[in-house]
Amino acid sequence: MTVVEHQGQRDAPRPAPPPHWRPRTDPAPLLPDAEPYRLLGVAAAPAKPGARRTKAAPKKSPAAAADPALLRRLYAELVRGRRYNAQATALTRQGRLAVYPSTTGQEAAEIAAALVLQDQDWLFPSYRDTLAVVARGVDPLETLTLLRGDQHTGYDPHATRVAPLSTPLATHLPHAVGLAHAARLRGDDVVALAMCGDGGTSEGDFHEALNFAAVWQAPVVFLVQNNGYAISVPLDKQTAAPSLAHKAVGYGMPGRLVDGNDVLALHEVLGEALQRARTGGGPTLVEAVTYRLDAHTNADDATRYREAEEVEAWRAHDPVRLLERELLALGILDEEAIDAERERAEEFAAGLRARLNADAETHPEELFAHVYATPTPHLAEQAEQLRAEREAEAEGAAHDEERESGR
Amino acid sequence: MTVVEHQGQRDAPRPAPPPHWRPRTDPAPLLPDAEPYRLLGVAAAPAKPGARRTKAAPKKSPAAAADPALLRRLYAELVRGRRYNAQATALTRQGRLAVYPSTTGQEAAEIAAALVLQDQDWLFPSYRDTLAVVARGVDPLETLTLLRGDQHTGYDPHATRVAPLSTPLATHLPHAVGLAHAARLRGDDVVALAMCGDGGTSEGDFHEALNFAAVWQAPVVFLVQNNGYAISVPLDKQTAAPSLAHKAVGYGMPGRLVDGNDVLALHEVLGEALQRARTGGGPTLVEAVTYRLDAHTNADDATRYREAEEVEAWRAHDPVRLLERELLALGILDEEAIDAERERAEEFAAGLRARLNADAETHPEELFAHVYATPTPHLAEQAEQLRAEREAEAEGAAHDEERESGR
Amino acid sequence: MTTATTVTSTPAAGAPKPTTMAAALNRALRDAMTEDPAVHVLGEDVGTLGGVFRVTDGLAAEFGDQRCLDTPLAEAGILGAAVGMAMYGLRPVVEMQFDAFAYPAFEQVVSHVAKMRNRTAGRLPLPLTIRIPYGGGIGGVEHHSDSSEIYYMATPGLHVVTPATVADAYGLLRAAIASDDPVVLMEPKRLYWSKADWSPESPGTVEPIGRAVVRRPGRSATLLTYGPSLPVCLEAAEAAVAEGWDLEVVDLRSLVPFDDETVAASVRRTGRAVVVHEAQGFAGPGGEIAARVTERCFHHLEAPVLRVTGFDIPFPPPMLERHHLPGVDRILDAVARLQWEAER
Amino acid sequence: MTTATTVTSTPAAGAPKPTTMAAALNRALRDAMTEDPAVHVLGEDVGTLGGVFRVTDGLAAEFGDQRCLDTPLAEAGILGAAVGMAMYGLRPVVEMQFDAFAYPAFEQVVSHVAKMRNRTAGRLPLPLTIRIPYGGGIGGVEHHSDSSEIYYMATPGLHVVTPATVADAYGLLRAAIASDDPVVLMEPKRLYWSKADWSPESPGTVEPIGRAVVRRPGRSATLLTYGPSLPVCLEAAEAAVAEGWDLEVVDLRSLVPFDDETVAASVRRTGRAVVVHEAQGFAGPGGEIAARVTERCFHHLEAPVLRVTGFDIPFPPPMLERHHLPGVDRILDAVARLQWEAER
Numbered sequence A, B: 001m002t003v004v005e006h007q008g009q010r011d012a013p014r015p016a017p018p019p020h021w022r023p024r025t026d027p028a029p030l031l032p033d034a035e036p037y038r039l040l041g042v043a044a045a046p047a048k049p050g051a052r053r054t055k056a057a058p059k060k061s062p063a064a065a066a067d068p069a070l071l072r073r074l075y076a077e078l079v080r081g082r083r084y085n086a087q088a089t090a091l092t093r094q095g096r097l098a099v100y101p102s103t104t105g106q107e108a109a110e111i112a113a114a115l116v117l118q119d120q121d122w123l124f125p126s127y128r129d130t131l132a133v134v135a136r137g138v139d140p141l142e143t144l145t146l147l148r149g150d151q152h153t154g155y156d157p158h159a160t161r162v163a164p165l166s167t168p169l170a171t172h173l174p175h176a177v178g179l180a181h182a183a184r185l186r187g188d189d190v191v192a193l194a195m196c197g198d199g200g201t202s203e204g205d206f207h208e209a210l211n212f213a214a215v216w217q218a219p220v221v222f223l224v225q226n227n228g229y230a231i232s233v234p235l236d237k238q239t240a241a242p243s244l245a246h247k248a249v250g251y252g253m254p255g256r257l258v259d260g261n262d263v264l265a266l267h268e269v270l271g272e273a274l275q276r277a278r279t280g281g282g283p284t285l286v287e288a289v290t291y292r293l294d295a296h297t298n299a300d301d302a303t304r305y306r307e308a309e310e311v312e313a314w315r316a317h318d319p320v321r322l323l324e325r326e327l328l329a330l331g332i333l334d335e336e337a338i339d340a341e342r343e344r345a346e347e348f349a350a351g352l353r354a355r356l357n358a359d360a361e362t363h364p365e366e367l368f369a370h371v372y373a374t375p376t377p378h379l380a381e382q383a384e385q386l387r388a389e390r391e392a393e394a395e396g397a398a399h400d401e402e403r404e405s406g407r
Numbered sequence C, D: 001m002t003t004a005t006t007v008t009s010t011p012a013a014g015a016p017k018p019t020t021m022a023a024a025l026n027r028a029l030r031d032a033m034t035e036d037p038a039v040h041v042l043g044e045d046v047g048t049l050g051g052v053f054r055v056t057d058g059l060a061a062e063f064g065d066q067r068c069l070d071t072p073l074a075e076a077g078i079l080g081a082a083v084g085m086a087m088y089g090l091r092p093v094v095e096m097q098f099d100a101f102a103y104p105a106f107e108q109v110v111s112h113v114a115k116m117r118n119r120t121a122g123r124l125p126l127p128l129t130i131r132i133p134y135g136g137g138i139g140g141v142e143h144h145s146d147s148s149e150i151y152y153m154a155t156p157g158l159h160v161v162t163p164a165t166v167a168d169a170y171g172l173l174r175a176a177i178a179s180d181d182p183v184v185l186m187e188p189k190r191l192y193w194s195k196a197d198w199s200p201e202s203p204g205t206v207e208p209i210g211r212a213v214v215r216r217p218g219r220s221a222t223l224l225t226y227g228p229s230l231p232v233c234l235e236a237a238e239a240a241v242a243e244g245w246d247l248e249v250v251d252l253r254s255l256v257p258f259d260d261e262t263v264a265a266s267v268r269r270t271g272r273a274v275v276v277h278e279a280q281g282f283a284g285p286g287g288e289i290a291a292r293v294t295e296r297c298f299h300h301l302e303a304p305v306l307r308v309t310g311f312d313i314p315f316p317p318p319m320l321e322r323h324h325l326p327g328v329d330r331i332l333d334a335v336a337r338l339q340w341e342a343e344r
C-alpha cells in the first residue's frame, strides 16, 4: 500500500477546521520553563560550563527580596528535617522502626510543601513524606506509627488535615482531587496538596487524577519530587518526556519545573500554584528536580544501581547548604544562629529517640473494632476467639512461670 | 504562612541546573499543529468566517499530488464503509446483530487506518472499529460475531494480524505496545496501530501504554478518534487539554492533530508515523478530529444529549463527500465511476445481509474447550454435565413432539 | 429547579403502582438526594443521559449537574475521587457502568475503600456506595455479564448487598447510602425491568443491611440464592411441587454481612440445601455459603450442600448464555441429588 | 555475556546444597531463559537491582537488560505489555513487586489474561507467568502482606499455584513458564529465605501443575494447606502427637486446577479435615476447599470441615500480625473441635 509523501501543508493556507473544533486552551502558558526555576544562588552561581557569561547578571540575589522571617523559618525546618532523617534512619538500625524511607537531600520539597499550606488546607503525602507531615506540625510519633509497626495511620486525618501516608503509589492522588472538589462545592477555602515521586507519575492513577482535576478545575496542586530513581529504576527508564512537568500540557493545566533543592523557589512556585487554586484557577503540576542521597529505604542497597560520584555531585547541591550559604551571604544568618538551630534540631532528635525507644503499646483487641462502624456478628465472634486465645496464652505463660519458679 | 511574591526569575540569568538534570527531549517538535491538519478541500475551501481571504492561496489542491490509484482506492473503501455501517445498523433492527456501534461519519479514520498498514503489521481495534477490520480484509461475518452474539472473536488474530475487538476501553493499548516491542526484539519489520476513542484517553491504561511505548521506543502508532462524545459525555467533560494530541508531549513522542474526516490527510499522517516507527523512530500519537453521526449504538438515544444542528453541521463535513468533491474536481472520478462504486457497495451489503440472515451456528459443547489448553478434570465434568442436560432436553423435546403428533 | 423531571416511570408517593426495579433505584437516589445534600451521584453517563440503564434518569435535571455528575471515563479516577469526597464529608454514590468495567478501579476498592476506616482507627470512615450492574441474561457482549460479587465479598471492610425485588432495590440502596461504611450494591441487570406493585411507602421498604429473608416457605429442602437467581429459584420451587418436593427459598440479599441465623434456621428445618447463583462455581460465593452452612448445620444435614452455579468458564457469548446460566432444570437435578433415598 | 554472575546463593548443578527458595526461583528463571530465548522477565526493579527479593538477581547481567527488563512503574502497563509480548510468541514472566501492588493490573488479569484464549477460541493462547510475592510474616507495613490468591482462583482461565518448599518453587515456576496457559505463581514471601538441601537435579524437582502432595501421612485427621502455612501445619502435626492425634498434612500446591483426587482420598481415609491458610476466612480459599471436600466425602466425614484462617480484617500492622496469622495453637484448637466424642 502506497504511502503518500508529505505534502508540506503545514505552511499552506488553512481552511476552516472541522465544525465545532477549537483548541481547548492555549498550550503556550502551560509549558514549563526550559530549565528548573531557581532563586537561591542565582546571582552568585557560575554560568553553565561552556556557556558565555552574561555580563548583565545582577549581583543582587532574589532571596534578598524575600521575607527574612520566612527565610529563617525555612532554614530552621531544613536543619531539623535533616536531623530527623538521620535520627529515623538510626532508629531502624536499632530495630525501633521497621523501615524508613529517608528524604535526606529532599528536605527542601518536604519543608516547602508543609510550610506553604494554610491551616485549613489538606496534605496528601506518599509513604516517603513523613518529614512534610512532621513539618506540618503532626506529632512525629503519630506520624511514624506506620513505619514503627504498631498502627497503620497514627494521627487523626481530620484534626491534622493530613491524609494517611499512601504506600500504593499515586493511588492517593484521586483522593486529593475528590476532597478538593468537595471543598469547593461546599464553598470552603481549602486547597489540597498531593505529593508523589517520579516513579509514581507512570501509574494510571496519576493520569486519572490530573485529568479529573483539570476538567473539574479542582483546587489541588500536584507536587512530584523527581529524585532521579524509583527504587533502582532511573528516570530515563521511567519516562521519555522533556520533563515530568511537561505532562501538565496534556491535561490543560500549567506545569512548573523547579529546582527541588531550592526551598525558596519551591515555596514561591507552590505558593503561586496554591493561590491560583484558591482563587478558582484550577490545578498545577509542579516537578521538583531533586535527589535522594540515601538509599530507597534502610533495607535497600543503593550501590547496586548508582555510582558514588553521582551522589557526591548532588551532595554539592545540598538543599540545606544552599540556603545556608545564601543566608550567610545576605547576613540573615551567622554562625551562632546556625549553631542554635543545630542545637534545637539535636534536642528534637533526642526527644524523638527517647519516645521511640519506649516500647510501643499495641491493642490486639482493637483489630476488629474498625473494620466496620459496628462489628458484624461474624467479627464479634472472631474478636471473642482472639480474646479467649490470648487469655489462654496468658494463663499458659503464668503457669509456665509458676512452674519455672517452682523448680 | 507567608507566600513569597513572584520574583520574576524567569528572565534572570540562569545558573547551572541541578547536577545531572537535562531536558530529556526538545518539546517543540512534539507539539501538534495549532489546527487539525488537512489536505482535502484546502485550496478550494472558503476561509474561516471572519478571517481575511489569503490572496496567495494556491489554486492547486494538495490531493492533485497524490497517487490517483490510492485516491480511488480510498474512495471505494469509503463508499463501501458507509454502506457497511448502514447495513449493520439495519441488521440490528431485524435482530440479526445484538448491537452495533456505527462509524458513520468516521469512515475516513477507519479506512485510512486499515489501508495504511502493511500486511505484516498488526491492528488493535476497539469495539467500534469493525469497519477498519473489514477494510483490512477480514471476513465481515467473522468480524461481526462479537456483535451478532454467536462467538466472541470470530477471526484468527494471527492469520489476520488483527487483535480481538476490545470492549474494555483503552486496556488493549498496552497489548499493542508489548506486541510491537516483541516484534522489534525479534528484528521483525512490524508496526502496531492501536485505536481508541476520545473517552478512552482518560483511562489509566492509555497513559501507561503511551509511556511504555515512548520509553521503549516501540514501533506503535496510537490513533485516537475524537468523535466528540463518549456515549453521552462531550469532550469538554473529558479533558481540558488544548487538544488530545498535546498529550504526546508528556510522553516524549510526537503528537499530530488531523482532520479526521480528511482521509488523505490521515493516510499521510499515519503513513509518516508508521514509517517513523518502522525505522526506529518510536511511537506517535495521532488525534483525528471527527464526529459520530449515528447514536453511540443502535441502543442509544443520542437526542438525549446533543442537538440536531450539531449533527447537521458535521454532515456538511462528511468524509465521503469531502473526498468525492475533490476527486470530481480533479477529474479522477466522474458520476459513472461513483455509481459503479455505489453499485459495488450495494452488492457487498446484499452479501452481508444474506449471510447474516442465515441463523448462526453455535457450539455449546465448545464452551469448555478453550478455557485452558487442556480442560481441567473439573471442566471435563462440567462439559459432561452440559452434554447430558442437552441430551435430556433434546429427548424431552422429541418426546413432546411425538405426543403432539400422536394427538 | 423544580421536581418536574422526566422520570415518568417512578410512581408518586402513595398507592402502590407497577414499578420497575430501575425506577425504584431511581426513586431511592432521588429520595436520598432530597433528604441529604451530602449525597452526590457520579459516574459515566449518569448526568444528561441518566445512565445507560436510566437509573439516574432526571437527577441532573432535578439536582443540578454537580449533584449528579458526568465524570471523565476512568473508573479508578471516579472511585478515587469519590473516596476524597467522602473524606470531606459527602456521601458519594458511584455508578460503575457494567460489572467488568469496575475492574480498573479494583485497587481503589481493595486498598483504599475497604481499608480506610481500618487504616485510620475509625477516624476516616467512608460513607460511600458503589453501584454495580451485574450478571447475565440480557444478551450482552463479552465483558458485560460478569458476576463479580466474589471479589468484593472476599475483601474485608466492604458490605455487599444485592436486591432481587423492587422493594429491596429501593430499601437496600437507601440503606447503603445511609450506611457509614462503604457498600457495594450489586444490581442484577436482568431484573432492572422486572416490575412489582410498589410505592416508597410500601411496608418493608427499608430493611437494615444484613438480613436474609424466606421468600417461599417449604419443608423438603432449602434453596439459598440471591439477586438474578431468585426468580429462577421460585420458578423451580413451583415446578418441584409436581415432583413432590416442597422447597423453601431464601433470598440472602446481604452477602456481607451474612445472615447465618436465617440461613441456618432454614437448613436445620429442612435438612437439605442447594446454593444457586450465576457466578462461577469454583471459588464462587457458593463455596463460602456451603462451607458455613455445613459448619453450622452438620448434624442436621441429610446430604452435602450442593451448588448450582455458572460453569467455571468466562461468560459465554449471548447466543450461548442460556447454557451457562442456572435454570430450573439444573436446580431440580441438584435437588434430586440430595440423597432422598436416606429419607425413605 | 558470560555466566559469571553475582548469584552466589544458587548452587551449580550437581549435589544438593542448602538453597533458599529465592535462589531456587532464581535458578528456575535462569534455566528457563537459557533453554528458551522466548522467555523474558519484566517488572519493577527486576533488572539492575535483581528484584526487591533478589529473585531475578543476576539475570540482566547474564541475559541482557532486554531479557530481564526494568519497566516503568505501572502494573497494568507491565502486564498489558506482557500480554502483547505473549501474543507475539514470547513467554513473558512478570514480577509484581508485592501482592497489593498487583491490584492496579486487575483489569488486565481478569478481562484479558484470563480470557484471551477463550475469547479467541484457542487461537491466541497466552503463555504468561505472573509471579506474586504474597502473605504476611515478614513484618511488612500495610499493603505488603495481602493473601490475594482468592481473586485469581475466582477467575476462570488462570492457573494458580503456590510452592511451600524449595524444590516446588523451582518445579512450579518451571512448569508455569512451560505452560501454554497463564499461570499465577503465588510466592510465599516469608519462605523466600527458608532453606533446603536441593539441586536442580534433585528428584521430583519438576512436577506437573495440578497435583497436591501428602507431606506427612497420618490417620486422625487431614490438614489441608498450602504455601506459607505448610510449615505451620507440619509443626502443628508434630505438636499434635502429644495430644494423641496423628495428623495428615496435604500441601495443595496447585489451587487451580484443584487436585480433588489426592484431597478426597486423604479425607476419606481420616474422616476429618481442617483447612489452614493465611487469607481471610470469609469467601477465602477455605470456603471452596471445605465445600468441595464435603461434596465428595460427605459420608466419610465425622465432623464438618473446619477452617483456620486469617481473620476477616485488613492485614494488621507488623506488631500485631502474629495475632492474625494461623498458628499452631489455633490449628490444634480446631482439631480439638472435630467432634472426637463421636469417635469414642
Ligand SMILES: Cc1ncc(C[n+]2csc(CCOP(=O)(O)OP(=O)(O)O)c2C)c(N)n1
Pocket: A128, A167, A168, A169, A196, A197, A198, A199, A200, A201, A227, A229, A230, A231, A292, A296, D044, D073, D097, D101, D104
Ligand atoms: C502501586 C505500587 N506499585 C509498586 C510499589 C512498590 N514501590 C514502593 S516505592 C517504589 C518506587 C517509588 O518511586 P518514586 O515514585 O520515584 O518515589 P520515591 O521512592 O523515589 O520517593 C516502588 C516501586 C508500590 N508501593 N505501589
Ligand SMILES: Cc1ncc(C[n+]2csc(CCOP(=O)(O)OP(=O)(O)O)c2C)c(N)n1
Pocket: B128, B167, B168, B169, B196, B197, B198, B199, B200, B201, B227, B229, B230, B231, B292, B296, C044, C073, C097, C101, C104
Ligand atoms: C473500561 C470501560 N469502561 C466503561 C466502558 C463502557 N463504555 C463503552 S463505550 C463507552 C464510551 C467510549 O467513548 P470513546 O472512548 O470516546 O469511544 P467512542 O464510543 O466514541 O468510539 C463507554 C463508557 C467500557 N467499555 N470500558
Ligand SMILES: [Mg+2]
Pocket: A197, A198, A199, A225, A226, A227, A228, A229, A230, A231
Ligand atoms: Mg523517585
Ligand SMILES: [Mg+2]
Pocket: B197, B198, B199, B225, B226, B227, B228, B229, B230, B231
Ligand atoms: Mg468518542
